Amino acid sequence: MPFQKVTPEKLSTAVTRQIEKLILRGILRPGERLPAERELAERLGVSRPSLREAVAELQNKGLLATRAGAGIFVADVLGxxxxxxxxxxxxxxxxxxxxxxxxxxxxxxxxxxxxxxxxxxxxxxxxxxxxxxxxxxxxxxxxxxxxxxxxxxxxxxxxxxxxxxxxxxxxxxxxxxxxxxxxxxxxxxxxxxxxxxxxxxxxxxxxxxxxxxxxxxxxxxxxxxxxxxxxxxxxxxxxxxxxxxxxxxxxxxxx
CATH class of the missing domain: 1.20.120.530 (GntR ligand-binding domain-like)
Known part of the structure; x- marks a missing residue:
C-alpha cells in the first residue's frame, strides 16, 4: 500500500518554508535585512538552534546571504x-x-x-x-x-x-x-x-x-x-x- 506514517514537521523545516514563501511572494525583497537572530526566533516562536538550522538551509539554497558584521540578508536572486x-x-x-x-x-x-x-x-x-x-x-x-x-x-x-x-x-x-x-x-x-x-x-x-x-x-x-x-x-x-x-x-x- 502507498501509505507512510505521518511524522510531525521539524520546526526548522517550517521556518524554511515560511521564509521561502515570503521571498517567493515578493514580500521579502533582495537585499532586505532579516531581524536579528533573537528577535526573529521570538517572532517565529522557535528556538535559536532551529532558526540557525533553517537559515543554513536557505543559505545553501542561495536564498539568504550573510554579511560579516552586518547580519543576514535576502540574496540578490534577481541579479x-x-x-x-x-x-x-x-x-x-x-x-x-x-x-x-x-x-x-x-x-x-x-x-x-x-x-x-x-x-x-x-x-x-x-x-x-x-x-x-x-x-x-x-x-x-x-x-x-x-x-x-x-x-x-x-x-x-x-x-x-x-x-x-x-x-x-x-x-x-x-x-x-x-x-x-x-x-x-x-x-x-x-x-x-x-x-x-x-x-x-x-x-x-x-x-x-x-x-x-x-x-x-x-x-x-x-x-x-x-x-x-x-x-x-x-x-x-x-x-x-x-x-x-x-x-x-x-x-x-x-x-
Missing amino acids: NAFSPALVQLFAEHDDAAIDYIAFRRDLEGLAAERAARFASDTDLKVIQTIFDKMEAAHAKPNPRDEAQLDADFHMAIIEASHNVVMLHMMRSMFQLLREGVFYNRQVMFKQRLTREMLLEQHRAINTALQARDPRAARAAVTEHLNYVETSLLDQHKADQNEAVARQRFEHEKTR
Whole structure:
C-alpha cells in the first residue's frame, strides 16, 4: 500500500518554508535585512538552534546571504536573471530599449488586466497611495522623485496581479531600468509637457484599476507605453540630428 506514517514537521523545516514563501511572494525583497537572530526566533516562536538550522538551509539554497558584521540578508536572486555580458550588450544597443518597451507593454498590459480582476482592496490602496505621491512629486522642479515613483507605481501593479513568476521576472527588468541600462527615466521628464502627459497617463491607469475595469486598465497601460516608445524614438532622432549639426558647425568654423 502507498501509505507512510505521518511524522510531525521539524520546526526548522517550517521556518524554511515560511521564509521561502515570503521571498517567493515578493514580500521579502533582495537585499532586505532579516531581524536579528533573537528577535526573529521570538517572532517565529522557535528556538535559536532551529532558526540557525533553517537559515543554513536557505543559505545553501542561495536564498539568504550573510554579511560579516552586518547580519543576514535576502540574496540578490534577481541579479542572476541576466549575465553581466548580456546587461552590457543591452546598454550598448539602442534597439534593446525599444524591445524592452515592447516586452513591458505586453506583460504590464496583462498585469494591469489581472490586477483589475484579482487585486485586493489593500493592493488598490497601495497603488492609489503611490499615485498620490506622484502627484505631490510632480510639483517639484527636480523630476528624480517622480521618476522613482513612476517605477514604484508600475511595480505595485505587477504585485497586485498576484502572479509570482511575473513578479520576479518584472522585478529583474525594473532593476535594470533603475540602473539606467535600457534608458534614463529622467530623460523622459526633461520637458514639462512630457511630465504632464505622463502624469495624466498614470492617472488613467489608476482610475481604471480603482474601477476594476480590466479592459480599460490594459488599454491605459498600452497607451502609456506607446507614448514612452514614441518619445524615446523622437529623443534618439533629435540626438542624432544634433550630432550631425555639431559636425557641420565644427567644420564651418575651420573653413
